[in-house]
Amino acid sequence: MKALVKSRAEVGLWVEERPVPDIGPEDVLIKVRKTGICGTDIHIWNWDDWAARTVPGGLVTGHEFAGEIVAMGSRVQGLAIGQRCSGEGHLIGKLSRQSRAGKFHLDPATRGIGVNEQGAFAEYLRLPAFNVVPLPDEVDDEIGAILDPLGNAVHTALSFDLVGEDVLITGAGPMGIMAAAVARHVGARHVVITDVNAARLALAAEVADVTPVNVAVEDLRAVMVRLKMTEGFDVGMEMSGNQAALDQMIEAMVMGGRIAMLGIPPGKSPVDWSRIVFKALTIKGVYGREIFETWYKMIAMLENGLDVRKVITHRFGVGQFEEAFEVMRSGQSGKVVLDWG
């Protein structure tokens, strides 16, 4: 089969012929139809320090996918050949305290497909049946291929009650934009999304009914006055990993406000804890998706009118993967989807 492989310790990915994976008794084999390119894949392409430390040589990359089950191990139950599916890319252990409590997304022994284990940028993917998420007809393959990042957005957005709340999202990458769409869908009042990238802010306004603010040229305080927000934002979602954005968020929160953090700051960053204490803020770190509660909620919302399709700005056949990665690396795109046929 054809696969996108990290075959050399340098910038790039390479198409290689690989054997179709063997499956164990509790695995399924998935014929991959569409895949999404993630920021993680860009780190692997760029072969930065994190990637060099983390990714084994010869890895089949990719973890955002949708496809169809074409073979099942002997002990697999409740699935069928021909079932369209996506799946959770975190392969969890079942021995830790959190895992045994049913909080699978908090298992410290988690391994990721396309990062530690053979991934989804291939014609076929082996996946434990446990990780499979069947797709209803309402969720087509290209939306199925972005459920992993949509799940991050949903997990972040549903961290706190949003009904009637004023929400600040810092970072208008695809996940920030999708989190904004989710916040509107579940009933937030004002959703303000900030960035310094005009193209991404324009995309945010196209995908969801939100107020985009370019903090390089616009004053967030003035926007809050315009929206008649007197006391500050009730809920914050930090999706940028940018120190200045987090500082601005903490400054703009209401007393007792709640912040969900998905953005990853590069290394240690200074935090003025006294402001957090005196404002009585709650801060929650968000990692991955709740397995499988986030998946359930996300698919239910998609069936109920949540529309994030416009966040997909580029579609390529797998033969044009170099172009696809170039678009992603430009920082000017939304989600980029590869078609595997």
Ligand code: ZN
């Ligand atoms: Zn991803």
